[in-house]
Amino acid sequence: MVGSVLEFTVSNARLSDGSLYDFVFSGGLISRAGALGLRGDLDADGMLIHPGFVNIHTHLDKADLLSRMRPEQFGRSLEENRELLKSFKRDYSEQEIMQRAGNVLDEMIAQGCTAVRTQVDVDPTAGLAAVKALSKLRSLYKGLVELELCAFPQEGVLSGEKRELMEQALESGCDLVGGLPLVEKSDEERKRHIDVLFEIAKSHGKMLEVQIDESNNPSDFMLPYLAEKTISEGYEGKVTATHCISLARIDDATAARTIERMQKAKMSVIITPSANMITRFPETAGRPGNSITRVKELLAAGINVAVGTDNIRDIFYPLGNCSMLRELHVLASATRMTGAGDFDALFQMASVNGARLMGLDYGVEAGRKADLIICNGASARESLNGFPYVPYVIKDGRVVAETGVSADVSKD
Numbered sequence: 001m002v003g004s005v006l007e008f009t010v011s012n013a014r015l016s017d018g019s020l021y022d023f024v025f026s027g028g029l030i031s032r033a034g035a036l037g038l039r040g041d042l043d044a045d046g047m048l049i050h051p052g053f054v055n056i057h058t059h060l061d062k063a064d065l066l067s068r069m070r071p072e073q074f075g076r077s078l079e080e081n082r083e084l085l086k087s088f089k090r091d092y093s094e095q096e097i098m099q100r101a102g103n104v105l106d107e108m109i110a111q112g113c114t115a116v117r118t119q120v121d122v123d124p125t126a127g128l129a130a131v132k133a134l135s136k137l138r139s140l141y142k143g144l145v146e147l148e149l150c151a152f153p154q155e156g157v158l159s160g161e162k163r164e165l166m167e168q169a170l171e172s173g174c175d176l177v178g179g180l181p182l183v184e185k186s187d188e189e190r191k192r193h194i195d196v197l198f199e200i201a202k203s204h205g206k207m208l209e210v211q212i213d214e215s216n217n218p219s220d221f222m223l224p225y226l227a228e229k230t231i232s233e234g235y236e237g238k239v240t241a242t243h244c245i246s247l248a249r250i251d252d253a254t255a256a257r258t259i260e261r262m263q264k265a266k267m268s269v270i271i272t273p274s275a276n277m278i279t280r281f282p283e284t285a286g287r288p289g290n291s292i293t294r295v296k297e298l299l300a301a302g303i304n305v306a307v308g309t310d311n312i313r314d315i316f317y318p319l320g321n322c323s324m325l326r327e328l329h330v331l332a333s334a335t336r337m338t339g340a341g342d343f344d345a346l347f348q349m350a351s352v353n354g355a356r357l358m359g360l361d362y363g364v365e366a367g368r369k370a371d372l373i374i375c376n377g378a379s380a381r382e383s384l385n386g387f388p389y390v391p392y393v394i395k396d397g398r399v400v401a402e403t404g405v406s407a408d409v410s411k412d
């Protein structure tokens, strides 16, 4: 079903507070919302209507590389994986990246994502091939999904060439600066990596999203440095820390002190639940502890916490079906977020909180963007417990996916 571009109506949709609303969409926005007594183009049948899912952290350029790997290449060490990735990248073509990334983006839309931020590898091996491919994909999917590109230095930023490539990526369409201190060799170099990210971000006026402390090794703890640097650079409100696994592994007093500094730095946090749960680099000895960060404490401190799928079926993570419902299931279980209000908070993290990072005005009130999902359940809890699919996905006020399948909507 493809709604009228001019105006589309939905009736009998349930808000998270239980009330039933009707909606009129026009010009890509919610133009009216309330008990309007109208018969909608679409009857939501009392199911939950919610701002669309925002997959705030994924790697579309690498997505589905698993389909090109041989079974003996699965589950290797981090070092071997990085070398394998380089061998794929040497053969990258824009068309091949667009095909893999486009197929996975279709899956994300069908599962309720109305906005996606993807990391894009920028390094001497691939150059700007992935940036060019995903920029084209963004134009192709205009009106179907908001796509944001984060320049990601998979091989580091410490040489002049690597830094230059990051600058070029920002001038070629990347929206923000990504980071990966772990790729550098020593703590000193990891700090320098963070310093360079700030220099690049500030000179281009861009926000920063840094993958940090993801090795599930508590001594890998760069988060305090990132928070202090954010404050000393006057970059409050512009920095996001993704993963932050070590925060869950260190003692409570250090964690509380760190969260206080993150609060002062107005940092956001991104969690990628499924990928985080299997994080245990082979070179880290011992039984893995909890690899999901301290979500409840961060939320209690007023920190914006958002959710992404991270890698989808690639060298670093062999699973992934693009379902944000699946991610929330894992997150609820890992964090024991099963109390009153927790299910609504989980849905917020997977939608409105991510939208905030992308500068999108998400909500169910008149005037907000008409990017919404109608769920398979009358509440967040029911939707998580129902058969895991999203019956209707509405982007810019029209239905772009139905019953888990992308609608036949032409790409511009």
Ligand SMILES: [Zn+2]
Pocket (backbone or CB within 6 Å): 057, 058, 059, 119, 211, 310, 311
């Ligand atoms: Zn990632």
